[in-house]
Amino acid sequence: MKIVQYNVLDGCRTDERYAMLFNWLKERDYDIAGFNEMNDWTEAEFQREMEKLGMPYTVLYRMESSRFSIGIASKWPIENIYMTDEAPFHHGLLHVKIQEIHFLVTHLSPFESTIREKEATEIADYIQSIHEPLMLMGDLNTLSPLDQDYYKNSGSKEKMLQRKFSKRQHIIDGEINYQPMQTLLDAGLHDIGKGESLDYSLPTKIKGELQDPIYVRIDYMLANQAMLKLNPSSTVIRDDQGNRISDHYPVQGQFEDE
Structure with missing residues (x-):
């Protein structure tokens, strides 16, 4: 099973980016695709294009x-389980079930x-x-403690301290705040990327x-x-098209079908 998760920057609402996104997805033939920032899309448009x-x-x-x-x-029927945009969620949480696997799509503050x-x-x-397989x-707009060696050795914190938005976004008391991701890891989630x-x-x-x-x-x-039994893995896809579609690169994942 091949999946993708993509923040598409304000819905890819220019003709050029819209076409590039469609062609990029078509070339890769995904089984499941999750999206953030689907600004101004309607349910009918999303259904038609997917x-x-x-x-x-x-x-x-x-x-x-x-x-x-x-x-x-998805290529397979989706069972819609739950969705909420109530506090504390900034851009909501969507929970569905596909092929007996729970998928939660979110976009944190x-x-x-x-x-x-x-x-x-x-x-x-x-x-x-939830004790069944879940992804x-x-x-998530948050930095991982699993990456802290890179951030430390690359001087990322010092750069963030000098930039107003990055400082607001990631720094607490002069240090990078890894707690949001740590909370998810402590809850039993595993970073497959x-x-x-x-x-x-x-x-x-x-x-x-x-x-x-x-x-x-x-x-x-x-x-x-439970999801680990399907041997999931993920990687970020960085290519020339990705440089022009969005300000984020997409994450591509795969796992074994049950």
Whole structure:
């Protein structure tokens, strides 16, 4: 089974980016696709475009609290379990079931990490009652303690301290706050994309060549213990098309069908 999770930057609403996204997805023939920032998409449009890609089953969660819709498409029927945009969620949580596997798609707050601490705690509590295979995926906007050696050795913290938004987003008391991700790991989720080097998902080159960028991994696929039996793995896909489609690179995952 091959899946993708993609933050598509404001819904890819230019003709050029829209076409590039469609062609990119078509070339790879995914079985399941999760999306963040499906701004201004309708359920009908999502259904129509995903059906062209061989994924005729779709759920698009258009929240009242946020323009940044989240969605999932599949080659197989989708059982819609739960969706919420109530506090503390900034861009909502979508829970579906496909082929006896639970998929949670979310997009955590891009602002203070203390907000993401609350979102992560809510997710951690929510998944405790789920003992079947489960995957949480999305733009989690948080840094992982599993990557802290890279951030330390690359001077990432020092760069963040000098940049107003990055400082607001990731720094608490002068240090990178890894607690949101740590909460999810402590809840029994496993980071299936951790590699020997930083598999960064941001930034791309959508705004041109990069000037002293801060490379971060903030897009993830996390699996529970039951999901590990299917040997899941994930990697960030960085290519020329990805540099022009969105400000995030997509995460591609695979696992064995039961």
